[in-house]
Amino acid sequence: MRPLRRLILAAATVAGVLLLGTLLEELAPGDALTDLALSPHLSVAARAQLRERYGLDQPAAIRLGRWLAGTLKGDLGFSIAYQRPVGELIWPRWKRTALVGALAFLLAWGTALPLAAAAALAPGSFWRRALMWLDRIALSVPTLALAPLVIAAVLSLGWNPLRAGSAALLLSALVLGAVEGSHALPPLTQAIQAGLSRPFVRAARARGRLWPGVLVHALRAESPKLSSLAALAVAHLLTGAVVVEAAFGYPGLGLLALEAVVARDPHLLVATLGVVASTVVGANLAADGAVLWLAPPASER
Amino acid sequence: MLHRPRSAVSFGIFVAALLLGSRAPQELTVPLAADPRTFCPLFATDQASAAVADLLHADLIRVHRRKGVPTANLASQWRWSEQHRVLEIELDPQRRFSDGSPISAADAVFSLQVAFDPELPVASGALDLVGGESPKVEALDSRRLRLRFAEARPGVERILDSLAILPRSRYQQAWQRGELEAAVGPGAAPNQIIGAGPFKLESYRPGEELVLVENRFYGKRDPAGRALPYLDRIRFVVLPDQDARLLQFQAGGLDAIGPLAPADFRILANSQRRGRTQRWDLGPVLGVEFLWFNLRPATGENAAPIDPIRHRWFSDQRLRLAVELALDRQGLAQSVYEGRATAAAGPLAPDNPFALGREVAHRDPAAAAALLEQSGYRDRDGDSVREDAQGHRLRFSLITNAGNQARESTAAFLQHDLKSIGIDLEIVPLEGRSLLARVFESGDYEAALLGMAGGDPDPTLALSFVRSSAADHWWAPGLKQPGSAWEAQLDRLYDRQARTIDPTARRRLVLELQELLAEQRPMIFLVHRHLLLAASRRVHGYQPAPLFDFSLWNADRLWLGDSQPGGS
Numbered sequence: 103m104r105p106l107r108r109l110i111l112a113a114a115t116v117a118g119v120l121l122l123g124t125l126l127e128e129l130a131p132g133d134a135l136t137d138l139a140l141s142p143h144l145s146v147a148a149r150a151q152l153r154e155r156y157g158l159d160q161p162a163a164i165r166l167g168r169w170l171a172g173t174l175k176g177d178l179g180f181s182i183a184y185q186r187p188v189g190e191l192i193w194p195r196w197k198r199t200a201l202v203g204a205l206a207f208l209l210a211w212g213t214a215l216p217l218a219a220a221a222a223l224a225p226g227s228f229w230r231r232a233l234m235w236l237d238r239i240a241l242s243v244p245t246l247a248l249a250p251l252v253i254a255a256v257l258s259l260g261w262n263p264l265r266a267g268s269a270a271l272l273l274s275a276l277v278l279g280a281v282e283g284s285h286a287l288p289p290l291t292q293a294i295q296a297g298l299s300r301p302f303v304r305a306a307r308a309r310g311r312l313w314p315g316v317l318v319h320a321l322r323a324e325s326p327k328l329s330s331l332a333a334l335a336v337a338h339l340l341t342g343a344v345v346v347e348a349a350f351g352y353p354g355l356g357l358l359a360l361e362a363v364v365a366r367d368p369h370l371l372v373a374t375l376g377v378v379a380s381t382v383v384g385a386n387l388a389a390d391g392a393v394l395w396l397a398p399p400a401s402e403r
Numbered sequence: 404m405l406h407r408p409r410s411a412v413s414f415g416i417f418v419a420a421l422l423l424g425s426r427a428p429q430e431l432t433v434p435l436a437a438d439p440r441t442f443c444p445l446f447a448t449d450q451a452s453a454a455v456a457d458l459l460h461a462d463l464i465r466v467h468r469r470k471g472v473p474t475a476n477l478a479s480q481w482r483w484s485e486q487h488r489v490l491e492i493e494l495d496p497q498r499r500f501s502d503g504s505p506i507s508a509a510d511a512v513f514s515l516q517v518a519f520d521p522e523l524p525v526a527s528g529a530l531d532l533v534g535g536e537s538p539k540v541e542a543l544d545s546r547r548l549r550l551r552f553a554e555a556r557p558g559v560e561r562i563l564d565s566l567a568i569l570p571r572s573r574y575q576q577a578w579q580r581g582e583l584e585a586a587v588g589p590g591a592a593p594n595q596i597i598g599a600g601p602f603k604l605e606s607y608r609p610g611e612e613l614v615l616v617e618n619r620f621y622g623k624r625d626p627a628g629r630a631l632p633y634l635d636r637i638r639f640v641v642l643p644d645q646d647a648r649l650l651q652f653q654a655g656g657l658d659a660i661g662p663l664a665p666a667d668f669r670i671l672a673n674s675q676r677r678g679r680t681q682r683w684d685l686g687p688v689l690g691v692e693f694l695w696f697n698l699r700p701a702t703g704e705n706a707a708p709i710d711p712i713r714h715r716w717f718s719d720q721r722l723r724l725a726v727e728l729a730l731d732r733q734g735l736a737q738s739v740y741e742g743r744a745t746a747a748a749g750p751l752a753p754d755n756p757f758a759l760g761r762e763v764a765h766r767d768p769a770a771a772a773a774l775l776e777q778s779g780y781r782d783r784d785g786d787s788v789r790e791d792a793q794g795h796r797l798r799f800s801l802i803t804n805a806g807n808q809a810r811e812s813t814a815a816f817l818q819h820d821l822k823s824i825g826i827d828l829e830i831v832p833l834e835g836r837s838l839l840a841r842v843f844e845s846g847d848y849e850a851a852l853l854g855m856a857g858g859d860p861d862p863t864l865a866l867s868f869v870r871s872s873a874a875d876h877w878w879a880p881g882l883k884q885p886g887s888a889w890e891a892q893l894d895r896l897y898d899r900q901a902r903t904i905d906p907t908a909r910r911r912l913v914l915e916l917q918e919l920l921a922e923q924r925p926m927i928f929l930v931h932r933h934l935l936l937a938a939s940r941r942v943h944g945y946q947p948a949p950l951f952d953f954s955l956w957n958a959d960r961l962w963l964g965d966s967q968p969g970g971s
Binding site for chain 1: 437438440441448449521522523524525526529530531585588589590608609610611641642643644647650653654834835836837839840841842843844845867868873874875880881
């Protein structure tokens with residue numbers, strides 16, 4: 103029952119995000135074709151016909167219902183701004199964001215885990231306090247400021263980071279990874295410290311086991327918490343991607359979502375929200391699965 | 404095995420020959436602020452679409468982007484007869500579509516039927532220019548066609564500008580099925596977009612880039628007999644962010660950029676000094692900035708859902724005049740636009756032959772205050788803000804684009820000037836679409852600050868907003884009948900000038916129309932923005948023009964580097 107309940111909850115979360123997105127889109131004045139007002143020579147009949155063609159003359163509930171029905175058949179709708187099926191737009195962008203996210207995750211956790219382990223092994227030490235202070239400073243730098251700083255630094259070196267394919271990818275991953283790493287460091291330190299204070303880990307230490315082995319025990323013991331933290335990181339990385347992709351002009355899902363909002367492109371907006379929400383929910387489900395697998399409930403042991 | 408050394412030598416010679424015989428690829432890289440929504444100029448309602456579509460397609464007659472006069476494009480010549488009602492056009496036999504097929508009169512007739520199809524969202528204004536009635540179009544033979552207009556109107560050749568000639572065999576069925584827009588849109592396969600422009604579409608990655616390659620069948624030659632275009636490719640990079648475009652240009656990733664904001668133009672002065680780029684200030688042709696009051700009728704279908712007290716204020720001509728007198732346009736041009744704008748006396752750019760040509764009125768707060776006093780607006784409670792005769796504070800809101808730095812600064816500037824005559828202006832920046840929805844749909848606003856892009860200088864197109872029925876009749880759009888006697892007179896003057904062939908008589912009517920507009924001041928024109936452009940010095944043949952597309956209108960004659968155009 104529990105996995106089924108989780109699945110229903112996950113589906114309800116995605117549906118809630120879609121409903122909220124549609125509602126907000128509906129509440130804002132204007133729509134995807136409002137800018138045609140600046141094309142005064144377009145006839146009234148042609149305007150009305152365009153609205154009808156894209157379903158903008160229909161109430162929001164009907165539009166959302168039709169879009170959901172189409173989505174169940176694998177059709178994510180049609181983008182008014184790009185004049186092509188939404189599915190063709192979303193998947194290439196999703197793959198790019200997934201690549202940036204994966205690189206950023208590796209960078210963030212690849213740096214934060216060893217630092218957290220070292221900090222957990224030396225509680226109360228000067229360098230741990232210094233590390234945590236540094237982390238707090240890093241946390242207080244918003245992504246919105248960090249990205250332009252990195253661009254300015256790279257430009258001053260004579261490189262052109264914008265739109266240069268791999269350079270934009272690496273710099274986006276660097277900024278996202280730095281922000282995520284600073285977020286992940288304190289909870290990772292706490293988790294490892296909690297692992298190290300478990301009786302069997304303390305016993306292993308007392309019996310003279312070497313630190314690497316002890317750490318592996320501690321990490322294993324805290325793997326459910328680490329899985330949850332990883333799922334949280336996916337959500338952070340996806341939301342951070344909007345800012346970073348916009349700053350570097352990296353054509354990923356974040357930039358596409360921003361463009362959909364600006365263009366008030368209803369299908370693209372709802373589909374992008376749906377994909378982002380599904381990815382976050384999917385990561386949480388994966389984390390739940392990992393928790394179950396790594397630490398099954400007491401009754402099943 | 405025995406042949407291997409000889410093969411290697413042959414291969415080496417082949418490669419060497421290739422290297423010696425080849426030239427560096429001529430690839431121009433330019434930015435696009437948004438993804439194009441169509442690849443056909445007929446349906447282009449945004450600048451990104453128009454910029455790309457104009458390179459893929461060709462029209463019969465084109466308004467010269469620098470001289471402003473109609474010039475031959477696919478038409479080799481044209482002739483008016485029957486007192487300016489019949490236009491005969493002969494096609495240039497050298498020109499072909501990008502798939503190599505010849506361009507016949509049947510293609511032109513088909514394309515003009517499409518352009519005047521009232522069912523299609525054609526954005527060119529062609530129907531407006533001919534009074535709403537489509538011309539009768541017929542092919543006289545394979546190379547000649549005739550257009551018969553219902554009545555004589557001035558400047559009708561201009562309507563053919565941007566009416567793309569499409570291959571009938573490829574698009575007729577799509578048109579009949581009502582699928583033409585999709586067939587010429589970004590969703591179509593690149594090799595299915597066929598036009599007669601200097602370039603053809605090679606690839607398009609939404610949100611990233613769009614690559615055009617030369618149309619080998621273009622058929623135009625330069626005076627030295629070299630085939631045009633000189634460029635091999637044009638790469639459009641989609642860069643919605645203005646700062647990103649500037650950074651890319653500075654880093655050498657773009658060959659041309661513009662229109663630029665005054666601050667960005669100033670920033671590029673350094674790279675100009677270093678000899679890497681060139682900048683151009685083409686003067687006050689980019690468009691006019693203006694503010695207006697909501698003058699929708701108080702009741703009825705298009706009624707303004709605003710406070711009736713404010714509606715009464717705005718309907719008072721003396722208040723509108725007082726606002727105008729309080730504004731320091733020269734100061735605005737200097738401070739907000741860093742001198743890259745010219746104070747506006749009316750809607751038309753100063754160098755337009757139909758412009759009023761009068762001096763811009765200087766700021767006169769004393770005269771403005773006197774007018775307000777006469778209308779009964781006095782500061783009765785000593786708080787520096789006037790009240791009307793009923794004691795209502797003279798306070799209203801002004802909506803403008805959020806995020807548009809120049810408009811937000813202009814609004815603050817206006818707020819300061821109006822404060823000096825006792826008017827309390829509240830600035831409300833709104834996101835673009837919300838702003839347009841209020842202006843054109845709900846009518847729920849008091850005053851607004853926006854700008855019009857400079858387009859075709861012909862007054863029938865440039866002044867079409869004065870018609871009370873116009874969709875962009877800013878102060879009260881889409882009225883079924885004019886709201887006042889002076890608005891009815893504006894309608895009459897507009898219609899008369901649009902039917903007057905004699906240039907002197909027409910100019911007189913256009914001036915009279917502008918005088919009436921200035922007298923009533925439903926709109927207060929502030930400044931004409933300067934068109935600011937920059938290009939890398941490696942681009943040759945670059946001749947920025949005051950008409951859109953300012954940079955690439957002569958893309959078929961641009962080349963890169965120090966070699967001769969089209970040379971090896």
